[in-house]
Amino acid sequence: MESTLKSIGKILLMVFLVIYLIIEIIVTICVLNFNDNRVTVFGDNSLVILKEDISSTYKKNDVVVAKKVDGSKVSEGDYIFYYNPSKNNQIEYKEVEDVSDNGLAYSFRVENNYNVYQEYFIGVPDHVYHNVGGMLSLLESKWGFLLLIILPTMIAIVVELYAVIMEIIELKNEG
Numbered sequence: 001m002e003s004t005l006k007s008i009g010k011i012l013l014m015v016f017l018v019i020y021l022i023i024e025i026i027v028t029i030c031v032l033n034f035n036d037n038r039v040t041v042f043g044d045n046s047l048v049i050l051k052e053d054i055s056s057t058y059k060k061n062d063v064v065v066a067k068k069v070d071g072s073k074v075s076e077g078d079y080i081f082y083y084n085p086s087k088n089n090q091i092e093y094k095e096v097e098d099v100s101d102n103g104l105a106y107s108f109r110v111e112n113n114y115n116v117y118q119e120y121f122i123g124v125p126d127h128v129y130h131n132v133g134g135m136l137s138l139l140e141s142k143w144g145f146l147l148l149i150i151l152p153t154m155i156a157i158v159v160e161l162y163a164v165i166m167e168i169i170e171l172k173n174e175g
Contacts, residue, residue, distance in 0.1 A: 024149060027139045037089050039122070040140075044068040046122050048081055049133035054093045055079075058125070061134040066123035071106020074099055074124065080108060081122040091122065 030040040030047065040047040048064045058064055066081040074080060078096045083089040094110035105118040138144045 023139070027136075027145065027148060030136070031140055031145060034140075037083060037091075038140075039091070044123070045126065046081070047136075048091055048122065049137050058093070058128060059130070061131055061137075063129040063133045063136060064125050065127040065129075067126040068121065068123040071099065071101065071108075071118060071121075074106070074108060078124060080110070080116065080124055082108075082110075082116040083120045083122065084114075085120060089120075093125075 033040045033042055035041045035046075044067055046066045046068070048066050050058055050060055050062045050064065053059045064081070074096055076096055076098060079093060080096055081091055081093050084092045092110075094114075094116075096108045096110060098109040100107045100109070100115075106121075107118065108116040108121065110116060139148055
């Protein structure tokens with residue numbers, strides 16, 4: 001009975017460690033792919049963590065994958081994510097009222113005659129992951145990264161150093 005409990009304990013520990021490692025890798029990849037606005041960018045896709053409800057589809061703490069498409073593929077009535085430089089590059093989500101092409105780049109007019117230029121365009125919504133943004137935001141924060149990645153790594157290093165030192169002491173006592 002005792003060996004069965006030990007086996008179950010080892011299996012549970014391994015499952016926990018595998019899940020922890022997967023989360024650790026995902027968070028590290030997200031943090032390493034931050035742009036200047038702390039948005040994770042993978043090629044043409046950006047992970048937008050919503051801080052508030054912006055529509056009936058997209059709620060607070062959702063993660064929306066915004067795909068950066070060519071401006072010619074955006075039309076009136078489409079909704080886009082963009083950085084608003086007049087609001088310290090806050091991410092906004094608005095309906096496109098007009099699309100302009102000056103031959104060099106596209107721009108999009110949204111409500112209140114605000115023009116979104118190509119360099120501030122994040123993309124159009126492609127996919128949404130509901131209710132994971134709060135946790136991802138916490139894990140990507142300085143404290144979350146410290147507690148999830150740095151602290152466990154430091155503890156593992158100290159434990160390994162302790163084991164090496166104890167082994168050296170044991171070898172000296174034998175010799």
